Amino acid sequence: MAAPVQAALPAGAPVHHVLLISVDGLHGSDLAHFASAHPDSTLAKLRDEGVAYTNAHTVVPADSFPGLMALVTGGTPAVTGVYYDDSYDRSLAAPGSDCSKLGTRVRYDESVDTGKQNVIDASKMPRDPKNGCVPLFPHAYLRVNTIFDAVRDAGGYTAWIDKHPTYEIVQGPSGHGVDDLFLPEIGANYEGMNNVSTTEITGSLAKTERYDAMKARAILNQIDGRTHDGSKDAPVPNVFGMNFQSVNVGEKLHGWRDADGNLTPGLDAAIGFVDRLLGGFVQELDKKGLRDDTLIVITAKHGNGPIDRALLHKIDSDKLEQAVRDAAPGALAQITVDHGALIWLKDPSATAKIAAALRAHAKELGIRDVLHGTRLARLFPSPTKDSRTPDLVVVTRDGVIYTSPNDGKLAEHGGFHDDDTSVALILSSPRLAGGRRVRYPVSTTEVAPTVVSALGLSPDTLQAVVREGAGILPGVNWTSPHALAQNEAGGTRVGP
Numbered sequence: 001m002a003a004p005v006q007a008a009l010p011a012g013a014p015v016h017h018v019l020l021i022s023v024d025g026l027h028g029s030d031l032a033h034f035a036s037a038h039p040d041s042t043l044a045k046l047r048d049e050g051v052a053y054t055n056a057h058t059v060v061p062a063d064s065f066p067g068l069m070a071l072v073t074g075g076t077p078a079v080t081g082v083y084y085d086d087s088y089d090r091s092l093a094a095p096g097s098d099c100s101k102l103g104t105r106v107r108y109d110e111s112v113d114t115g116k117q118n119v120i121d122a123s124k125m126p127r128d129p130k131n132g133c134v135p136l137f138p139h140a141y142l143r144v145n146t147i148f149d150a151v152r153d154a155g156g157y158t159a160w161i162d163k164h165p166t167y168e169i170v171q172g173p174s175g176h177g178v179d180d181l182f183l184p185e186i187g188a189n190y191e192g193m194n195n196v197s198t199t200e201i202t203g204s205l206a207k208t209e210r211y212d213a214m215k216a217r218a219i220l221n222q223i224d225g226r227t228h229d230g231s232k233d234a235p236v237p238n239v240f241g242m243n244f245q246s247v248n249v250g251e252k253l254h255g256w257r258d259a260d261g262n263l264t265p266g267l268d269a270a271i272g273f274v275d276r277l278l279g280g281f282v283q284e285l286d287k288k289g290l291r292d293d294t295l296i297v298i299t300a301k302h303g304n305g306p307i308d309r310a311l312l313h314k315i316d317s318d319k320l321e322q323a324v325r326d327a328a329p330g331a332l333a334q335i336t337v338d339h340g341a342l343i344w345l346k347d348p349s350a351t352a353k354i355a356a357a358l359r360a361h362a363k364e365l366g367i368r369d370v371l372h373g374t375r376l377a378r379l380f381p382s383p384t385k386d387s388r389t390p391d392l393v394v395v396t397r398d399g400v401i402y403t404s405p406n407d408g409k410l411a412e413h414g415g416f417h418d419d420d421t422s423v424a425l426i427l428s429s430p431r432l433a434g435g436r437r438v439r440y441p442v443s444t445t446e447v448a449p450t451v452v453s454a455l456g457l458s459p460d461t462l463q464a465v466v467r468e469g470a471g472i473l474p475g476v477n478w479t480s481p482h483a484l485a486q487n488e489a490g491g492t493r494v495g496p
Contacts, residue, residue, distance in 0.1 A: 013456025017240075021281075025251045030261065030271060050435075055441045058070055058444045060421060062413050071444055079468055085108045087334070091129075139170075144172075145464075146171075157180075208245050295427060298428075317404065331345045338413065339420055369395040423444065449462060453472050
């Protein structure tokens with residue numbers, strides 16, 4: 001028998017378990033094409049029996065770190081303070097320093113591993129001059145609490161599985177939001193590189209699938225009332241989940257057939273692999289008598305693009321960086337590139353000069369727009385008031401990726417394009433009025449308040465929700481008798 005639900009959570013909640021799955025890279029169009037070709041698949045059934053959002057978008061920049069924070073906090077980078085896993089903070093000091101000089105690159109990617117499983121190298125962490133110059137780990141970098149904090153504070157049991165040790169950021173500022181945390185390192189970003197060995201996991205779809213299957217087994221252990229490694233009895237988590245990487249890698253290695261997003265055989269197979277693992281979760285929930293009491297959320301931290309391969313144009317990232325250096329020598333502090341670019345400066349007075357230079361070379365640098373000043377402030381806090389906001393944001397033309405010349409991947413994320421931000425989103429539970437499509441725009445920031453509400457908690461337990469006002473996803477209508485009171489009290493919106 002599964003371990004009992006933690007009694008401190010509201011007994012009359014719509015459900016007592018939420019399984020949150022990020023199929024990284026999965027667009028709404030990918031889901032539609034796959035479900036059409038495979039009507040008996042798990043994804044097709046969950047979509048058709050649940051509430052499907054056909055116009056869902058993640059936050060910008062559309063990268064894994066800010067994308068995950070949107071899902072688990074309900075906030076954009078403006079309140080989470082998380083713009084990328086490789087960014088900059090004007091108020092922190094460099095790793096290993098004495099904090100006498102402020103302003104440092106902040107790296108929370110695989111480069112800060114110790115080499116030991118699931119261990120971050122403290123010597124590679126930025127240092128916090130406001131707290132005795134101690135190393136600042138990712139969870140302490142996050143400015144708002146998470147769904148895991150909220151559920152655990154209410155007496156619930158929590159779990160999460162992700163791809164790098166730095167994803168301990170989901171612990172939230174408390175540092176202990178997740179009871180059962182499993183963060184096996186997936187390896188460096190060598191997707192599709194022509195000049196390196198494919199020993200790295202993400203250089204091979206087969207290796208990525210084995211990695212995903214290993215993490216999926218951990219979810220099955222948790223459904224069975226065990227810890228992720230199966231070694232101990234534990235409550236079935238009230239909120240738990242993981243990310244899959246196979247679709248992300250499949251998109252980068254195989255791409256799409258055409259501009260309409262029809263799937264290549266390789267990408268179809270990658271989605272099919274994840275679909276079978278998802279089917280295993282549903283079967284195990286049924287086996288344990290938990291399906292009726294579980295809300296399954298399937299979405300993605302980010303998309304990938306360009307979907308239209310004819311638009312793909314790779315530009316050496318060194319050329320962009322050199323253009324910034326030529327415009328204002330010595331001003332550049334940090335530049336982060338992918339399907340766009342974020343630029344931080346040591347000398348903010350050079351912002352306008354650099355923006356003008358980039359616009360003057362827009363054609364050869366693949367630039368559609370350069371945001372700074374008041375236009376940037378429409379998205380994020382002013383860099384004069386927030387230590388983490390980039391001074392400039394480069395929005396590329398559709399399909400332009402800043403990368404090395406030898407990079408063989410067909411798609412990337414991290415930008416502001418629709419291909420980056422458009423994601424699949426499904427809610428499925430026997431207690432939901434299902435079989436619905438919501439076609440107007442929704443944000444993945446609405447997932448977090450929906451999750452805590454489904455567990456009987458107020459969305460206002462999430463600090464980002466209070467600050468930015470993300471609401472519960474529309475069309476969430478609970479049908480079981482004990483959940484109807486929640487609908488009447490919460491006044492959830494109904495989609496068309």
